[in-house]
Amino acid sequence: MLEQGRLGTRQLATLTIMMVVGDMMMIYPSVITSYAKQDAWICALIGIPLGMGLMAMFIKLGNAYPGQNLVSISRSILGYWPGTLLALFYLYFFMVGAATQTREVGDFMTTQIFQTTPIRVVILLFTVAIVWAVIHGLESLGRSSELLLPVLIIFIIVLVVCLLPQVEVSNLKPIRENSSVSFAQGILVSIIYPIGEAVPILMLLPYTAKTSHRSLDIILAAGIGNLILSSLVTISMLVLGAFLTQHNIYASFILSQKINIGDFFQRIEALMASAWLISTYFKACIYLYVFVLGTAELFNMKQYRNLILPTGLLIFGLSNVIAPGITYIIITVVPYWVDWDTTIGIIFPGLLLVIHWIKSFSHQKKS
Template structure:
């Protein structure tokens, strides 16, 4: 395998949480509100057990061939050439995922904080840090996650607690003002977007030191990450209502601007934005890392370090051309991205498990004859 670093199960769980939270911390309320309507907060909470079930499915897929990453599993289940073809689709998914998440960071920074700074400068700095983290190896990424996860979690709960005086439970009503189509699409968004996009974790599982409690910890981690998102959506609905939640792309940033306790504790939106930048950094890093490891796996390289620089440059270039504006991402990219997520994060994993079970039954029958 091209990676020689090792992770503890706690570090893998933390990276899973970071990948689930990621860019969703900023855009998730707007996305799910547009799909679910008035019941966005309810769908977000229903999505917690669904997301935990999806993570359980990923772990079971990893258990089919212990010691293999996602690309190795694909080749073992589908065969060498069909597995390689599907792996190429996942490579494209990983590199576009990393680039798009970085692009959202660039759009946010240049539209809300650094208004006169060219977006290419922000993206370049962001990818330099990503490349440096990947170059230093998986263990460095894992230990950094252990240090920075408490910051993300604490800032999230500060946001919620400080906004409690401004909440209005009537903003959640009425419960029945939602069509069946909105309920179905909202439920898909509630677990496919946050937890489904954690599928690059399957590229990290072979590098975990111990197997004990792996399933339990990853499923709980998925539930915790999705719970944070559900709390954020509910807070946004309670404070801003449905219309403003739908039409504020960077919802949590707008929420943080509303914090004002005794005209003293206020103007902390940049601190809140820093927690989102941290989580998005880890998500973009994991996606790009999965692309690099996957490329090395497909082409049989013994090491992947020499792929870091060209991969970072490709992701940087894609982040500049993947979308002209954040409005383009929200109105055109996200609806189709949901279909892409459903295909890559739900349909393919379920299909792989079904094929694996069928192959095992066929082998069992041949052995008993």
């Protein structure tokens, strides 16, 4: 196998939470509210069990081909050349995903915190950090996620609890005011953005210790990650209202600026930024890792480590040219990204699973 390291079930669960939360922690409230408006919090809650169902589909597909990652699964189900084409499509998605998350970090840091720092400097530092993590291997990444996940959860709990005095339930009214189409779009976003972008889990399963509760742990981890995002959407709606949530791309960061307890405990937005950087960092690391691993698998290479540094340079360059600015991403990229995620996270895995079932049924019938 290309990867000699092994993940424990708990480590894979923590990485799953990091992938689900990822860069969505900061932008998810704004994105889902732009579709569902006043009903965004309802859509986010409905998306928790539906997202767990989507993760169960990923696990079902991975368990059907033990010891194989997404590249080899595609070839096993579709044949060599069709499977290779699908694998190339996924690898392109992983590469663009890593570059996009790196660019999001650059845009956020240079617009909200280091406003006079050139964006290329921030992107370069972040790229060096994710390349360094991937060089040290999958086991180190899993153990680091175990250490930093409690920090992430504590920061979010502090944010929610400290904002409770500013909650106004009237901000949630009226309920179900918008059309059924907007409501359905909000539910789709609540599934496809957090869980659909966790499809790299199919690249990590072969390198995870097999236990009787592995599948259940990963599904529960996906639910926990989506629950975290749902809590951020709800508290944002309760404090800011639907309009301000929709029109503040970094709604969670704005919420942290509003905390003021006794004119003493305030200005903790740096903590929120740190939590977001932690989750985005791990998501970008996983995307970079599965890209180099899948590329090595695709071309039958003996090892993948030689690809890490060139891929890091590619990510650095692509993240600088992927968009001219944050406004372009919001107006042009975001409305179409949901279609891409739907294709990658629902349509293709669903088709692979259906074709697998058909082939299995045909084989059993012949036998």
